[in-house]
Amino acid sequence: xxxxxxxxxxxxxxxxxxxxxxxxxxxxxxxxxxxxxxxxxxxxxxxxxxxxxxxxxxxxxxxxxxxxxxxxxxxxxxxxxxxxxxxxxxxxxxxxxxxxxxxxxxxxxxxxxxxxxxxxxxxxxxxxxxxxxxxxxxxxxxxxxxxxxx
Amino acid sequence: xxxxxxxxxxxxxxxxxxxxxxxxxxxxxxxxxxxxxxxxxxxxxxxxxxxxxxxxxxxxxxxxxxxxxxxxxxxxxxxxxxxxxxxxxxxxxxxxxxxxxxxxxxxxxxxxxxxxxxxxxxxxxxxxxxxxxxxxxxxxxxxxxxxxxxxxxxxxxxxxxxxxxxxxxxxxxxxxxxxxxxxxxxxxxxxxxxxxxxxxxxxxxxxxxxxxxxxxxxxxxxxxxxxxxxxxxxxxxxxxxxxxxxxxxxxxxxxxxxxxxxxxxxxxxxxxxxxxxxxxxxxxxxxxxxxxxxxxxxxxxxxxxxxxxxxxxxxxxxxxxxxxxxxxxxxxxxxxxxxxxxxxxxxxxxxxxxxxxxxxxxxxxxxxxxxxxxxxxxxxxxxxxxxxxxxxxxxxxxxxxxxxxxxxxxxxxxxxxxxxxxxxxxxxxxxxxxxxxxxxxxxxxxxxxxxxxxxxxxxxxxxxxxxxxxxxxxxxxxxxxxxxxxxxxxxxxxxxxxxxxxxxxxxxxxxxxxxxxxxxxxxxxxxxxxxxxxxxxxxxxxxxxxxxxxxxxxxxxxxxxxxxxxxxxxxxxxxxxxxxxxxxxxxxxxxxxxxxxxxxxx
Numbered sequence: 239x240x241x242x243x244x245x246x247x248x249x250x251x252x253x254x255x256x257x258x259x260x261x262x263x264x265x266x267x268x269x270x271x272x273x274x275x276x277x278x279x280x281x282x283x284x285x286x287x288x289x290x291x292x293x294x295x296x297x298x299x300x301x302x303x304x305x306x307x308x309x310x311x312x313x314x315x316x317x318x319x320x321x322x323x324x325x326x327x328x329x330x331x332x333x334x335x336x337x338x339x340x341x342x343x344x345x346x347x348x349x350x351x352x353x354x355x356x357x358x359x360x361x362x363x364x365x366x367x368x369x370x371x372x373x374x375x376x377x378x379x380x381x382x383x384x385x386x387x388x
Numbered sequence: 389x390x391x392x393x394x395x396x397x398x399x400x401x402x403x404x405x406x407x408x409x410x411x412x413x414x415x416x417x418x419x420x421x422x423x424x425x426x427x428x429x430x431x432x433x434x435x436x437x438x439x440x441x442x443x444x445x446x447x448x449x450x451x452x453x454x455x456x457x458x459x460x461x462x463x464x465x466x467x468x469x470x471x472x473x474x475x476x477x478x479x480x481x482x483x484x485x486x487x488x489x490x491x492x493x494x495x496x497x498x499x500x501x502x503x504x505x506x507x508x509x510x511x512x513x514x515x516x517x518x519x520x521x522x523x524x525x526x527x528x529x530x531x532x533x534x535x536x537x538x539x540x541x542x543x544x545x546x547x548x549x550x551x552x553x554x555x556x557x558x559x560x561x562x563x564x565x566x567x568x569x570x571x572x573x574x575x576x577x578x579x580x581x582x583x584x585x586x587x588x589x590x591x592x593x594x595x596x597x598x599x600x601x602x603x604x605x606x607x608x609x610x611x612x613x614x615x616x617x618x619x620x621x622x623x624x625x626x627x628x629x630x631x632x633x634x635x636x637x638x639x640x641x642x643x644x645x646x647x648x649x650x651x652x653x654x655x656x657x658x659x660x661x662x663x664x665x666x667x668x669x670x671x672x673x674x675x676x677x678x679x680x681x682x683x684x685x686x687x688x689x690x691x692x693x694x695x696x697x698x699x700x701x702x703x704x705x706x707x708x709x710x711x712x713x714x715x716x717x718x719x720x721x722x723x724x725x726x727x728x729x730x731x732x733x734x735x736x737x738x739x740x741x742x743x744x745x746x747x748x749x750x751x752x753x754x755x756x757x758x759x760x761x762x763x764x765x766x767x768x769x770x771x772x773x774x775x776x777x778x779x780x781x782x783x784x785x786x787x788x789x790x791x792x793x794x795x796x797x798x799x800x801x802x803x804x805x806x807x808x809x810x811x812x813x814x815x816x817x818x819x820x821x822x823x824x825x826x827x828x829x830x831x832x833x834x835x836x837x838x839x840x841x842x843x844x845x846x847x848x849x850x851x852x853x854x855x856x857x858x859x860x861x862x863x864x865x866x867x868x869x870x871x872x873x874x875x876x877x878x879x880x881x882x883x884x885x886x887x888x889x890x891x892x893x894x895x896x897x898x899x900x901x902x903x904x905x906x907x908x909x910x911x912x913x914x915x916x917x918x919x920x921x922x923x924x925x926x927x928x929x930x931x932x933x934x935x936x937x938x939x940x941x942x943x944x945x946x947x948x949x950x951x952x953x954x955x956x957x958x959x960x961x962x963x964x965x966x967x968x969x970x971x972x973x974x975x976x977x978x979x980x981x982x983x984x985x986x987x988x989x990x
Contacts, residue, residue: 255707256669258689263631263670297691297848298672300631316593317791317824318750320838354675354842355593356632358419359750359822360454360757369634371422 243268244276248283258286258294262301271302307342307349309387311335312366316355319363323376327363328352330377334384347388400525410443412436412487415459415517417450417603418635419596423457431476432460432483441487449604451517452505454757461501461517465490468501505759507774509736511744512560512597512720513760516604521639524646527607533652535726536611540618540660545575548619552722554730556742561587561678561715562790562819563895564741564808567722570712573702574620577710582622585706585713586613587683588629588636591675592791593842595822597746598716600758602629602636605720606643610666612719614653615726617664620712625666628683631673641668675846679894680713682848693850694894715820717746737763741807745818751787751825754779761806768802771825782827786910790819792839793899795906796832815906817899831928832911833918836904837865843900854897857888861904869929873919878908927989930974934990937965937978941986948978948987 247264251257265280266272272295281288295301313319313328328350332338335348342349358364361373365383372383414420414429433445443464451459456472460479464487471482471493481493492498510516520526527533539548552568559565574582586609590598601609613625629637644666647653655663669687676682677692684706686692705711714722721743725733737743741763747770750756754776761770767787771777778784786796795816797804804810808818826835844858861884864877885901892898908915917923924932937948937957942965949957949965956971957978967978978987 254667256688256690259672259686260670260689263672293691294689297693298674300671300673317788317822317838318594318756320593321751321824321826321830321835353632354845355591355596356418357590357596357599358422359594359596359748361419361422361457362750362756364422371418373419373422 244279245283248280252284258284258290259298262291262295266301270306271304273305305342305346308347309367310349310351311383312351312353312356314354314356314358314362314364314366315352316357316359316362318359319355322362322374324363326377327365327375327380330380331384334380348384400528410464410487411462412443412445412464412482413448413461413517414445415449415451415457415461416447417600418633419454420450420457420459421635425458428458428460428474428476428479431479435480435483436487439483439488441483443487446520447522448518449516449521450513450600450758452513452600452758452760453755455755456497459517462486463501467492469498470501470504471496471498473497505774507765507769508760509744509762510760511724511733511736512601512608512717512746513604513758514724515608516600516758519605519607521604521606522642524607524643524650524652527605531727532607533611535723536614536618536652537658539615539726540658540662545619545621548615548726549575551726551730552619555725555733556730556737557718557721557725557733558741558808559715560717560721560745560820562793562817564818567714567718570702570714571616571619573700574622574710574712577620577703579710581624581707581709582620583624583626583706583709583711584613584617584620584622585626585628585683585687585711586716586719587678587680587713588627588633588716589671589678589683590630590633590716590820591678591846592793592820592822594750594788594791594824595748595820597748597758597821599630599633599636601716601720601746602633602640606636606640607647608720608723609716610640610643610647610653612722613666613714614657614664615722616712616714616719618662620710622712623663623665625664626687626706627666627668628677628687629668629670631670637668637670644668674848675842676848676894676896679896682894683713684711691848693848694896696893717821738805738807740809745806745821747789747821747823749775749823749825752779752782752827752830753777753825763807764805766803766805767797767823770806770823771802775825778825778827780827782829785826785828785830786832787826788816788824788835788839788903789822790817790899790902791822791824792842793817793895793902794819794822795902796826796835796910798910815902815909817902829926829928831869831924831926832907832914833865833869833924834926834928836907837862837869839903840865840900843896847896847900851891851893851897853888853890853892854894854900857884857892858897858900860884861888861901865904868915868918869924870931871918871922871929873915875916875919877919878912878915881908933974934969935967935972935974935976935978936988936990937967938986938988939964941984943984943986945983947981947983951977951981953977 251261365372458474460471460474557567677686682692682694701711746760849855956968959965
């Protein structure tokens with residue numbers, strides 16, 4: 239991630255009122271999280287304080303302060319998924335990947351996340367890896383999903 | 389391209405006519421794509437070309453019958469059929485038989501398009517599954533932007549509000565505030581700049597109608613917003629969309645770009661002197677931002693914490709300017725009302741709840757999907773007649789409407805006609821339209837704990853009733869489901885609930901206790917069983933479970949002992965096998981490993 243990109247993002251949003259969250263979305267989209275160094279650059283470029291940036295990124299669960307795993311596994315725990323056994327999927331992923339919720343595997347390949355409703359309730363329970371949505375997942379299918387990304 | 393004129397709109401409509409004779413439409417909303425619709429779409433496109441078939445393969449949005457995806461609708465050879473659960477094999481037959489020869493594919497599951505969605509009435513979803521969401525021409529062909537042009541050039545802002553008043557439309561985000569009143573307040577506020585905002589921060593876990601409308605018919609919402617902007621005197625609109633909905637955001641952005649290219653967004657729209665611009669702002673994973681004052685803070689780029697009202701957003705909203713906030717489904721209804729008239733809309737539904745409502749019916753129901761019904765339809769009709777009843781021959785327990793702010797509807801009230809008032813009387817709310825069906829295998833205390841846990845996670849922490857009250861209630865529910873509950877806990881839950889309802893700053897905290905109060909009202913017995921008998925009827929609460937080996941069935945093979953991960957099963961082949969309840973972690977491996985069904989769950 240070079241300095242130019244932060245500058246570009248800042249240029250685009252600097253004069254749009256109230257657009258800090260949009261700028262942070264673009265930054266995270268490029269880097270995968272909001273590193274402190276880049277946050278400092280963005281603060282300078284957009285002429286806001288670093289505290290303002292941290293106030294925002296610590297409030298919204300979408301923004302990450304640490305580097306994510308290469309593949310983000312999101313298990314949906316919305317109501318429909320919960321009723322259809324999403325907890326057993328979380329347990330199975332935890333078991334097989336040997337990580338806790340919200341954590342990244344030692345090799346940095348997988349990150350396990352629990353999300354609140356991805357809006358695919360008709361095909362619950364749902365697991366999302368990257369942009370791919372897996373429907374009606376059973377615990378038996380967990381190892382196959384993992385092996386797709388190993 | 390400059391401003392599109394009436395003649396050009398009509399030309400687009402005319403040119404689409406020959407295209408309408410034969411086509412294939414593939415339902416490509418997020419859930420369709422998850423079921424493999426994108427693969428089927430590509431397959432149909434390439435194979436149709438290969439076979440030299442002259443047929444248009446198109447994308448469309450959510451068709452609503454989500455349980456049977458991927459869905460492919462075909463119009464050819466005088467037949468219009470909806471094929472369900474389409475595989476590449478079936479797709480290939482569709483091309484060879486239906487498209488090439490005009491005969492329905494024998495042995496496949498299809499529905500005649502004329503028989504689709506019985507019992508439903510589609511207004512907000514009128515174009516979902518019909519138009520191509522990525523083509524403005526397709527929307528225009530289906531009478532799109534006709535109402536906008538009519539009101540901009542032939543009527544007045546007051547005319548729009550008057551029409552809406554006749555229609556009697558109420559906010560579909562859940563609270564049910566009359567939309568025309570909100571717009572009247574907005575129009576009366578004096579300011580150099582006003583805003584209209586579409587709340588697409590659909591956070592209720594279990595509701596996805598807003599996503600489906602944005603993915604399936606973005607222009608209907610844009611047109612509704614522009615009519616609202618004209619009515620209140622705003623020149624700028626914001627869409628506040630969840631970042632979790634990438635496809636909806638992409639299609640909405642494309643729709644906005646197309647509008648700009650056609651001059652439908654910009655200056656002097658349709659030569660009327662009305663200027664309007666729309667910007668998308670993304671949420672970032674905070675449920676509380678669905679609350680309007682928190683949403684305003686978030687659009688301003690700040691932490692999404694709510695603030696006390698008054699001042700109401702219609703007086704002082706985004707950047708301190710008057711702002712009207714409407715939900716996605718509301719705005720989709722608006723464009724339909726302005727096209728067909730307030731009287732038409734006002735004739736649908738009940739006396740106080742007009743029109744239709746979209747529900748996302750999910751959970752333990754046979755045919756999960758999006759359903760749009762006239763207000764006044766009973767819950768029984770929705771669950772049993774439209775969605776096929778409870779899956780796997782299980783018994784009905786309850787449906788939850790209103791998500792984490794709502795409550796349960798039990799079997800005794802299945803015939804209640806759906807309206808804002810009737811659901812309120814039952815201790816639930818209309819909400820944004822989630823309808824979660826639960827069966828006998830679900831534990832009602834566990835559900836209440838689930839919803840409360842959600843609200844505790846999502847509480848912004850600004851006011852203490854919500855921050856502390858929620859934590860305390862969750863603690864009590866955890867004790868009860870862990871078998872540590874006391875009878876006094878029920879009174880405690882009710883007390884804290886009342887305090888939160890009265891004193892929390894915003895809707896999130898005020899309604900967070902609703903699922904607990906509602907389940908206590910109808911299922912107090914289950915709470916008492918958890919507390920006094922330490923038993924969970926549904927066998928969901930792990931810590932209340934007991935596994936037991938039935939000695940008369942046990943053949944002493946020792947498999948359960950071998951499989952137990954914590955060595956909780958003692959005994960050997962000569963004596964009896966027994967489970968040590970203190971050591972047991974209730975994993976259930978003994979049950980699955982026993983070849984003789986000798987281990988049971990109590």
